[in-house]
Amino acid sequence: xxxxxxxxxxxxxxxxxxxxxxxxxxxxxxxxxxxxxxxxxxxxxxxxxxxxxxxxxxxxxxxxxxxxxxxxxxxxxxxxxxxxxxxxxxxxxxxxxxxxxxxxxxxxxxxxxxxxxxxxxxxxxxxxxxxxxxxxxxxxxxxxxxxxxxxxxxxxxxxxxxxx
Amino acid sequence: xxxxxxxxxxxxxxxxxxxxxxxxxxxxxxxxxxxxxxxxxxxxxxxxxxxxxxxxxxxxxxxxxxxxxxxxxxxxxxxxxxxxxxxxxxxxxxxxxxxxxxxxxxxxxxxxxxxxxxxxxxxxxx
Numbered sequence: 001x002x003x004x005x006x007x008x009x010x011x012x013x014x015x016x017x018x019x020x021x022x023x024x025x026x027x028x029x030x031x032x033x034x035x036x037x038x039x040x041x042x043x044x045x046x047x048x049x050x051x052x053x054x055x056x057x058x059x060x061x062x063x064x065x066x067x068x069x070x071x072x073x074x075x076x077x078x079x080x081x082x083x084x085x086x087x088x089x090x091x092x093x094x095x096x097x098x099x100x101x102x103x104x105x106x107x108x109x110x111x112x113x114x115x116x117x118x119x120x121x122x123x124x125x126x127x128x129x130x131x132x133x134x135x136x137x138x139x140x141x142x143x144x145x146x147x148x149x150x151x152x153x154x155x156x157x158x159x160x161x162x163x164x
Numbered sequence: 165x166x167x168x169x170x171x172x173x174x175x176x177x178x179x180x181x182x183x184x185x186x187x188x189x190x191x192x193x194x195x196x197x198x199x200x201x202x203x204x205x206x207x208x209x210x211x212x213x214x215x216x217x218x219x220x221x222x223x224x225x226x227x228x229x230x231x232x233x234x235x236x237x238x239x240x241x242x243x244x245x246x247x248x249x250x251x252x253x254x255x256x257x258x259x260x261x262x263x264x265x266x267x268x269x270x271x272x273x274x275x276x277x278x279x280x281x282x283x284x285x286x287x288x289x290x
Contacts, residue, residue, distance in 0.1 A: 049244045069285035073218055075211035102194035138201045143209050156210045
């Protein structure tokens with residue numbers, strides 16, 4: 001006795017002929033409520049990855065390898081960089097791309113290893129909350145940075161204040 | 165008689181271990197990134213607060229930590245470019261193994277150069 005097993009990916013029962021190529025809706029990878037979000041996330045990882053290689057290698061070279069390297073890094077070093085819109089934009093792009101790239105990577109890892117729905121949900125809530133806070137904080141810091149900070153009308157020591 | 169699956173591209177070999185390495189380095193870099201944005205944000209608190217915290221990055225133990233972090237970043241960067249080549253280059257999957265050894269070779273070269281420069285600066289007399 002033989003049983004006919006339906007080919008899982010074809011819309012028609014198996015007839016020995018090659019599949020028509022029609023895919024049953026429940027086996028489609030796109031469509032449904034998620035749209036093609038996962039494909040866009042996959043593409044974003046590759047595009048942002050290429051840009052991040054340039055941004056981060058540049059960041060490491062300028063901050064660690066040039067001149068006195070790490071010894072040169074202090075408040076004045078940051079002030080000097082962010083006086084230039086070029087480095088403001090560089091660091092802003094690095095912040096956003098790295099955070100979104102990293103968040104999507106950790107999201108993938110959570111989806112892979114957290115098996116309970118509730119665990120996955122909570123881990124992702126924590127992840128997205130941390131990401132939101134860090135991106136907003138970092139963006140505000142880059143754009144509201146003051147090389148000559150003043151507290152209660154008194155200039156803080158270590159600032160770069162213009163001569164009166 | 166069933167035989168073990170032979171010739172699979174990824175299981176238990178270079179492909180799988182590079183994937184494991186990519187995950188681990190990715191997570192390490194992500195958690196450092198969270199801390200690094202927070203420590204840099206101290207420039208908005210006061211110049212002294214920032215300079216004090218950044219001073220913590222300048223001791224010898226941290227110099228080794230920074231070298232490890234850069235090692236993770238450089239591997240993740242080069243292996244990421246390899247993944248892009250596997251996905252988009254017609255012969256990418258065929259040559260994924262050779263590309264991994266290229267990644268590791270470049271990684272060694274870059275890390276030898278970086279370590280000499282960074283450790284001599286960080287551990288040198290300053």
